[in-house]
Amino acid sequence: xxxxxxxxxxxxxxxxxxxxxxxxxxxxxxxxxxxxxxxxxxxxxxxxxxxxxxxxxxxxxxxxxxxxxxxxxxxxxxxxxxxxxxxxxxxxxxxxxxxxxxxxxxxxxxxxxxxxxxxxxxxxxxxxxxxxxxxxxxxxxxxxxxxxxxxxxxxxxxxxxxxxxxxxxxxxxxxxxxxxxxxxxxxxxxxxxxxxxxxxxxxx
Amino acid sequence: xxxxxxxxxxxxxxxxxxxxxxxxxxxxxxxxxxxxxxxxxxxxxxxxxxxxxxxxxxxxxxxxxxxxxxxxxxxxxxxxxxxxxxxxxxxxxxxxxxxxxxxxxxxxxxxxxxxxxxxxxxxxxxxxxxxxxxxxxxxxxxxxxxxxxxxxxxxxxxxxxxxx
Numbered sequence: 179x180x181x182x183x184x185x186x187x188x189x190x191x192x193x194x195x196x197x198x199x200x201x202x203x204x205x206x207x208x209x210x211x212x213x214x215x216x217x218x219x220x221x222x223x224x225x226x227x228x229x230x231x232x233x234x235x236x237x238x239x240x241x242x243x244x245x246x247x248x249x250x251x252x253x254x255x256x257x258x259x260x261x262x263x264x265x266x267x268x269x270x271x272x273x274x275x276x277x278x279x280x281x282x283x284x285x286x287x288x289x290x291x292x293x294x295x296x297x298x299x300x301x302x303x304x305x306x307x308x309x310x311x312x313x314x315x316x317x318x319x320x321x322x323x324x325x326x327x328x329x330x331x332x333x334x335x336x337x338x339x340x341x342x343x344x345x346x347x348x349x350x351x352x353x354x355x356x357x358x359x360x361x362x363x364x365x366x367x368x369x370x371x372x373x374x375x376x377x378x379x380x381x382x
Numbered sequence: 383x384x385x386x387x388x389x390x391x392x393x394x395x396x397x398x399x400x401x402x403x404x405x406x407x408x409x410x411x412x413x414x415x416x417x418x419x420x421x422x423x424x425x426x427x428x429x430x431x432x433x434x435x436x437x438x439x440x441x442x443x444x445x446x447x448x449x450x451x452x453x454x455x456x457x458x459x460x461x462x463x464x465x466x467x468x469x470x471x472x473x474x475x476x477x478x479x480x481x482x483x484x485x486x487x488x489x490x491x492x493x494x495x496x497x498x499x500x501x502x503x504x505x506x507x508x509x510x511x512x513x514x515x516x517x518x519x520x521x522x523x524x525x526x527x528x529x530x531x532x533x534x535x536x537x538x539x540x541x542x543x544x545x546x
Contacts, residue, residue: 221434260417
């Protein structure tokens with residue numbers, strides 16, 4: 179009987195792997211989009227304000243400082259992008275799904291949080307994987323821990339997006355103090371489910 | 383610190399590239415090309431964000447930020463930051479550049495952490511645009527619900543740990 183269950187599970191995993199392989203690659207990011215446009219508009223307004231209020235010299239001092247900062251972080255951003263691309267290609271997805279799909283209990287939350295930390299990619303890759311975990315029987319706590327972990331302590335996100343703005347000391351400090359948060363969120367989700375919150379549509 | 387991080391990162395890149403190369407040249411090429419393309423597409427956003435946040439920080443009136451979000455603003459400041467984070471729209475650059483600008487112009491570190499944590503976890507537009515279409519809606523609401531206390535916890539832990 180357990181053998182049969184295992185076989186069934188294997189079949190589902192293979193289905194999942196085929197499914198993920200046949201889904202189109204993540205949506206191509208355009209170099210410019212509306213949120214960048216908003217930031218650009220804010221930056222231009224602020225730059226004009228500084229120029230008019232504080233004068234030309236001050237304006238160029240700030241510009242020079244920021245451009246230097248930008249140049250210094252470029253190697254890190256490139257490294258982050260390459261790591262993300264290679265890990266996506268090298269990490270067997272079925273393995274990831276199997277581990278978080280089965281696990282339950284406290285180790286399940288830890289593993290889910292660890293995968294959230296490890297798995298690179300944007301929301302376009304994270305949420306479908308999280309959805310697949312749910313389908314495969316992962317509990318809501320593990321899925322919540324996975325998403326919160328990716329959001330708060332995922333290394334590619336921190337490297338590519340956060341580091342340029344806050345610098346390595348601040349980001350490291352923020353990540354260290356965020357370490358318990360995915361587990362706490364997972365536990366809270368389990369408490370909510372135990373208290374009667376229905377998260378599967380066919381739950382009675 | 384910066385140099386150490388650079389060396390570590392490029393070591394990881396090297397190891398991954400070697401593993402990919404051992405599995406085949408195509409894999410190595412795909413990885414390198416994918417990473418480089420991603421980098422090129424990110425450049426304009428990060429450039430605008432980094433240079434822009436310097437000017438935004440300079441243009442923001444410090445006397446306005448400090449009392450609301452400064453280190454002395456305490457729990458009230460954390461709460462304002464959390465609500466602000468939930469309401470901030472936009473992609474990955476927006477929240478971080480606003481947070482960095484606030485930090486430069488006198489906001490307290492725990493308040494900034496509460497802001498970016500709230501924005502990352504439950505910015506309303508992100509729940510609606512990304513999460514709800516890809517996941518069962520009830521799971522999304524469950525995740526958002528249990529995430530509500532996290533920015534406050536993050537700020538509390540930040541105060542406990544103290545700045546480096």
